[in-house]
Amino acid sequence: MLIAENIYKSYRRHSVTVPVLNGLNLEVKEGEFVSIVGASGSGKSTLLHLLGILDAPDQGRILLDGKRIDNLPQRERDRLRNRTFGYIFQFYHLLPELSALDNVLMPAYIAHSVTAWWRSRQRWRSRAVDLLKKVGLGHRLTHRPRELSGGEMQRAAVARALLMQPRVLLADEPTGNLDVQSGTEIIRLLRELNRQEGITIVMVTHNLEIVAATDRVLRMSQGVLREEVFPYPYSPLPRCLTPAPSAQLT
Amino acid sequence: MTVYRLLLCLRYLQTRYLAFICIVSVMLGVATLIVVNAVMSGFSTKLKDRLHGILSDVIIDTSRIDGFVQYDALGYPLFDPEGRTIPLTPEAMISRIQASPVAGAIEAMTPTIEVFALLRFRLGMEEQTKPVRLIGIDPVGRAAVGGFREYLVRQRGTDKPSFELTPEARQRHEELQRHARLLAPPPPDPAPTISVGGLTIPPPNPQMMTQGMPQPQLHGMIPGYTIAHFRFRDEQGNVSEEPVLKPGDDATVITIGGRDLKPVWGTFIVTDYLKTEMSEYDQTFVFVPLEQLQAIRGMEGRCTALLIKLKNYEADKVRVVEELRRLFCHPEIRVATWEEHQGPLLAAIDIERGILNLLLFMIVGVAGFSILAIFTMIVSEKYRDIGILKALGASHRGVMSIFLGYGLLLGVVGCVLGTLLGLWITANINQIEAWLTQLSGRALFPRDVYYFKEIPTHVEPLAVLLINLGAVITAVVFSLLPAWRAARLHPIQALRFE
């Protein structure tokens, strides 16, 4: 469904060009839960940004359902980001001035004019409340981000990513800043969403336990992705829930 | 307009205390402009009233010293057999106007004679001489064209002002006469006889100075208040006034004859004062009865100006002036409205106000720069949020309009508060001034300088509107740059920032 074809991306810094992605190829199937591992600085975030058309590749194409999306006009890219992709970031990236509920509603606020909003606000609100309940924040609707713990913030961010019923979730180290317990809960949530609602998920992570819970693991190195031959036997999800020292893949 | 722009504008307003600096600076700018405009406008309307004050709506006057005269077809004055010009009498002028199509627009007319003169009176042992503008009027007729009886000190507002002496004034006058007779004239000093080349010049006869001067007659005179009063600061530094010409005192006016240019004089007795609170008028005007001035100057049946009051000045001024110019068409005759008479002064007030507004608008400019600085800070503080919004699908325009809207909102809130503050200060300016004076022990508004009992104010809705508009536009313009910077921000750059 989501395809990256022969992607090149480099950053220029003071006339020095740093190549990050070198002819990368990736195909994510509908309903798949893919995780990407790799050394820090290897270009994982860059890839997610390109997939989610937050940034444009130097070369190569991004295709969604066989249609090229990386060169769409600005308006349509904004729309795709709003409707089709959901983002989860390592640092939650909630807006500090808004309550958890308003943060979750933000994609809908962006999509609607004031008048259109007025007509559909009840529906959106109840959807947002449902999502917050689903991620276990039903009692935290009016709290500001700084009044929430890291795990709670990340759950609010997941709820926000889900609000517009996106087809693809792009998660950049969603557990990177969380303790094992909270991280595990997030992953379980994602896994559930993937299984029950068939949302396609591309996730960057460092956590071995988490990797074990996904369908496919890819390793980023030298600017391309390779299938990771996972060194450990496949571990079913429940194992994640037992607190275990998280090994770091580097 | 999408929901998030509105929401974030409002939220940023609620949560950024820095924004209050912007609001306060806009508020202060707007309030200052409103107060200053109200006071300037108050001064200028009051000044305009006063400038109009003593002038009638329309004035016909002549540059000739002998008043209006009749002209022949070529525009040369007509002469009688004795070689005198033939007057165009006030009655003839009035009936000519009354026969014209604009007669219906005119409420009252009165002839006057205006001439420069010297006013001479005794102050203790000294002689005082002051240059004045001597105006001969018919008091009732003059009152009818407006701007006269309301300025009289004693006869203020009476229907029929006159030059009559009050009994007390008459008594004082008689007493003074008696004193003068009792006091023997000082003996002549034995001045030596000078001889120049065999010619002997006799010593000056002191009596010559008063010889030929008519005995004071009971003709009244209304001098300007300042002429008749001496102002000084006493030991405590307070301003005091001492009348130097009391009702009943006499004074001599010396001017030139209307027939031939030789000096003439007459003596009048002070009966009342003119107090317009326009220092120029109060310092120079001296009113005397028209017939008496005509008699002194040999100008019987003549006048130098015709004062006209219109029923509806604003509506009819153009029409009437045009018609009068047609009726009295001669280079020596001028027809003008009071505004044309005061033209330069009125223009000066407007120019002064324009410049002051320009300078004061710089305050709003300063507010604009504080918005620029603070917005730039807020935008860099909000880098990450902008990235998030863009990742969630916000457009360039959307992000830009958050900050423009924020600027607009700050501007509007600042303007509303500033307008309220400005109007409040304007409404209470005299109490505030009194309080500040008490606090600082120094008069901020010395009444004796300005002649106003209180600070005049006049709020013009249009000016308030323009000030508000200007301030809001300034706020938006100064938030353009930070807003544009925010919109251009690349989401990736913003999101990496942690």
Ligand SMILES: Nc1ncnc2c1ncn2[C@@H]1O[C@H](COP(=O)(O)OP(=O)(O)O)[C@@H](O)[C@H]1O
């Ligand atoms: N905006 C940028 N300008 C310059 N270099 C960048 C920029 N963003 C990322 N890079 C560089 O690109 C490389 C890949 O970064 P990133 O995709 O964030 O790696 P990862 O997420 O795998 O840790 C890093 O070396 C980083 O320094």
Ligand SMILES: [Mg+2]
């Ligand atoms: Mg990264």
